[in-house]
Amino acid sequence: MQTHNLGYPRIGSNRELKKACEQYWLGKISVAELIKTGKRIRQYNWQLQKDAGVDLIPSNDFSFYDQVLDMSLTVGAIPKRYHEVMLNKTNNELDLYFAMARGYQKHDLDITAMKMTKWFDTNYHYIVPEFDKEQTFKLFSSKIINEFIEAKEAGFKTKPVLIGPVSYLLLGKEKQEGFNRLDLIKNLLPVYLIILKKLKEEGVEWVQFDEPFLALDLSEKAKEAFSYVYAEIKNTFPELKIIIANYFDSFGNNLDLALSLPVNMLHIDLVRSNTQLDDILESDKLSLKIQLSLGVVDGRNIWKNDFKHSLYLINKAINKVGEDRIFIAPSCSLLHSPCDLDSETTLNSEIKQWLAFAKQKVDEVVTLKKLVNFKEKESVLEKFKANQLAIESRKTSKLIHNNKVKERVKTITEADINRKNVFKKRKEKQQERLKLPLFPTTTIGSFPQTKEVRTWRSKLKKGEINKQEYDEFIKEETKKVIRWQEQIGLDVLVHGEFERNDMVEYFGERLDGFVFTKKGWVQSYGSRCVKPPIIYGDIQRTKPITVYWAKYAQSLTKKHLKGMLTGPVTILQWSFVRNDQPRSETCTQIALAIRDEVVDLEKAGIKIIQIDEAALREGLPLRKADWQNYLNWAVKAFRIASSGVKDETQIHTHMCYSEFNDIIQNIANMDADVITIECSRSQMELLDAFAEFNYPNEIGPGVYDIHSPRVPSKTEMLALLEKAQAVISTDQLWVNPDCGLKTRHWEETKKALIEMVNAAIISREEALIVS
Template identity: 70%
Template sequence: MQTHNLGYPRIGGNRELKKACEGYWSGKISLHELQSAGESVRRNNWEVQKEAGIDLIPSNDFSFYDQVLDLSMTVGAIPERYHEVILKKGNNELDLYFAMARGYQKDGLDITAMEMTKWFDTNYHYIVPEFKKDQQFKLFSTKVIQEYIEAKNQGLITKPVLIGPVSFLLLGKEKETGFDRIDLIKNILPVYLEVLKKLEDNHVEWVQFDEPFLAMDLNDKEKDALVYTYGEIRKAFPDLKILLANYFDCFGANLKTALSLPVDTFHLDLVRCPSQLDDILESGLLKKRKSLSLGLVDGRNIWKNDYLKSQKLIEKAINAIGSDRIFIAPSCSLLHAPIDLELEDEKGLSAEVKDWLAFAKQKLQEVKELGTLTEEKLAKNQASIQSRNKSKLIHKNEVKERIAGLPESIDQRKSPFSIRQQKQKMALNLPLFPTTTIGSFPQTTEVRSWRAKFKKGVLSKSQYNKNLESETIKAIQWQEAIGLDVLVHGEFERNDMVEYFGEQLDGFLFTKNGWVQSYGSRCVKPPIIYGDVSRPSKMTVDWTSFAQSQTEKLVKGMLTGPVTILQWSFVRDDQPRKDTCNQIALAIRDEVIDLEKAGIKIIQIDEPAIREGLPLRKSDWQSYLDWAVKAFRISASGVQDETQIHTHMCYSEFNDIIENIAAMDADVITIECSRSQMELLDAFGEFNYPNEIGPGVYDIHSPRVPARNEMYALLEKAVQVIPESQLWVNPDCGLKTRGWEETKSALIEMVSAAKLLRESISEPIG
């Protein structure tokens, strides 16, 4: 049996790539230094995989920002608004690339960034390709070829990874009406063939095509596009070895189509869908000489592989088709896993818990060991599995009893929204189109240094708190000065919106270097939920109350919702996710009630991840939505009618779950809207969404500062869809990652846009 890997984390063990990109964006390092940093990460990744004994090592899995954006550059899917960037003196291909990802605001140009959304049901964000009717494609970037040659010069014959043309088109959006983006398949395929020809000229053996839409609901036209695509590729390259990768779910109804494709190896995600191995072996559709790649090692979680379970699947496949037709692999790219468990010390992870875990580097070793499993390795692995199963750290009877005893009405507010809204208007006394922000303010190098010094014991707790109090007071005073209506305390005490809460909840563990890429240079360090969850004490009340004491205006309490905490953590796999989510919901509910008792009248419970948790196939949605929506309602429903509950969601398509969003019954929902130019708001208007809405009017993931008139134009669109009495004005998301200068400029413009709208509201809009 051979081993292979689908992809490896590209941020570097110490986030070298993040630091290099941010250094280049700020002008602190040169293009050459940035490219050298990328080369170093690639070289190290290949070496790690070679040392682990992986037979087929991927190339082109590296990216300076996003692999989908990389492919947009490769096939020349570059929106016209960016063409001027490359013409500006001193700019290069990477400047164009970053302009598409982040926007561009210099040299007399002011260009918005491309839309960004979640990669299937993960917390990774990709840059959405833009397509026009009859769009033509041409080879623009040769990155995939260059990196194959680079690895070859290093002595490695790699397996280049490409997002398949069907999935690439389906990942994008039509920017004109009257056509279906899948109809562009015949236009884009020649570029793929050109890339493959250049790879063939450099003696490529294997190419991995990722077609993750095979895990989605596909219509007949999309299935036909797959058949056409791989038929044409095989016709042009009869000797090329093709590995077709599907992950995150089964092939499902696409199985017959997939197995008919003229490829050499089919990759199966047997972590998400172990039953599909039986489906394939029993179907009789797997032709002779076709191989199977068994995705046995979980690429999306951190628990050690249970070799005994994996061994049974391997033996089943061997008995059916023979060991020479089997590859062992992770379930998906290891992009979604932290890099190296060896970087963790016992201050963060005890030896007992560390023995239960495997990060990306260790998962490579698991893949290799599964291919050559000995009795000794199996026994050692099973000792770790049993240690975790029997550990007394995991279970708490009081938590289980509380869950078991929940009353039916636990998720219901006291009154319907129509009554609550009137009471809240009287209690809060806000103007038309109230302005607010989503929660966090920029965390400067100075603020982060305080936290680091405090954790190291260099800064005392009293001095640390004094510094944070000073920063909070400045933020409150500045918000008052520019005229924001509902203020936030800025969250200067918080490291991450999930990590901060997990650190204060029982049942969570944290790593020191368990970084995972979220988008671009943005990395997160997901908590590990290892046991039953409860809240030992108040988490946010003190800082929120302090901020409220500094102003007569309303200050929002800021919490992360149970579904998002679940989704953005590495979750225990020994009980249903629903049960873990309800435990978190009760902990957040306790905090909400304590905030209300402390006099906080507006409480925001962020749920940006609720849609990303959807199963990939619609037939599986309702079960998830039932428990996810209920978990949010459990967290939010313990307060009086006068207390206003907000929630926030970003980078989600809402059209198909709008009824479920309404069922969450938040008094106010704030959503990302600016990159899509308010497209996302249409779903709320068509549905006649009953509660209040704050559509984001500027994109915080881009450094550009939009002008007042740009935001006013978006608000004009919003008023066409949302009743005036229901409309809030806010940015797309929290401002933690932005700089103060751009934040201040943008918020001043935003408040000005809201005031202009109030002044003009007596006149017809539009």
């Protein structure tokens, strides 16, 4: 029996990669220095895993931005609009790579970024490949081969990790109608074969292909592509050992397909679906030659592994197929885990004993192997005993349960889930009260958090300033942003959220049942890292969270100000969630806490309240058969949070990077008065779902892509608004950016929002002329 890992966090224990990338983008370090930082992180990760005793260590799990974008660059799937980037001789391959991810606006070039969307049901974002009907592929980047060589020369035996060719195509999008991206498989596969040939020449033994689409509903065409690809790989390289890694769910009805593939090992996620082990072991299609990788350590959550339960699953597999055919692994890449629990020196000790981060998960994998091995078992018996004591401690801890919260959940009624009147009647009252123009303009909530803002927050945490001094600073920042919004003519203002850190963390810090880390960072996209809260117990709000700052900001202006809240589903999705009760139960507890905040904001005179549900679509189970149960409780949670107010109070919600077609009825069932969505990168394609459905409420399709540093022109935004008007009624449309502006710089933000307001004014005037 052996161990392996599917991938390790690439941000560095102290977010070294984030800092280096951002310094490079600002021109403060050279490309050589950036590359040196990447190498240092890789070497550290390989050494850590080798020292822990991992038998097969991954390479090519490192990325400067995103692993899917890496694959696009590797196979030369570079959209034509980026070709000019490389004509400037001062640019290098990394500049091209970052231009694809972030857009490019210099040297008289203005190029939009590639679309970004969520990686399955995680909060990680990937860059969506773009495919033309006549798409060609070639080996453009040798990153995969170079990193394998780098590891070998440093004394590390690694298995390169590649996104499998079928999943790579399925992750992408056709840029024209009339063809299926899977038709490109015969053009793409030769490049993969070239990569494998070069790896073989360098002495590779194992290669891991990530094929997570095997956990989704597959078309017959996709199934045929899987069979074709792996038959060709086996025929071309019969001596290579190939791992197919599936994760985030079971193989399900793709099990027979997976077992028929001519590969050496199948990886199965036994955290998300441990019942699939029986299906595999009992299948008459399980080859005597195939090895099984058992993903028993949770790669996506932070709870300590229950060794007793994992050993039960491992021994079951051993008894059926033999120890020599078993590998032990995390359930998926540890990309989704923080780096090292040892860095948390101030965490509550009782809670800390229940946790494991990436470094500790690697150790858990190796310890499980030793517990099975008769010769090594004695050396880790104390670890087993400590593990079981921690598991039992969590079950019985008084920190976790609050009977008052549980009772309130039980007594929720239909009246708690519904607004008093339907939207049509609410809209009349809201129009009369708010008196907003056509194409009302607003932003999604946050404004840039400058170095000065972050410094003041840091000073407060360190005790260098007191709360009163900090609040006075935040008041001044809030006043400045209110005045600036008035000056440029925004219709509905926000207070800028300068007092907040992360949109989930800020709320979690003020709710019972949450605990926070100091260095528990995980990558969200590119250089963007988040520090998810840990939900360990029952949740309640004991006092107002946002009312003070909303009320203060509203006192500064006669214009309407939005109260800004994070919704229950998003708080759930972007946290590490307790796994000792259904997620739906935890979400309902959060919804009740947010409901109390909504009611208090209304009492404080706030007439427009936004409850962000950016993660609603992301939480969908991978298979459609499981969708409705999730959507039922997720939509219910939003309605619980939003339905405690009068008809006159306008409820907004915001969602980003979502495909709405399949769940548009559920979006409508949320019954928000206004929904704002990401639309600029997709060039308003996402609005088609709302048009075909005849969405009844109001909608703000984002006209400004805030995930790119480029400044869109007024003309560009007018074109997007014209596209929007072609499918959505003028009296339904709002004008806003795609998302919050917290991560942007003030210079670009100011320019872009002025252009946005001017575009709205022109659209308004044109609409009035037509009417």
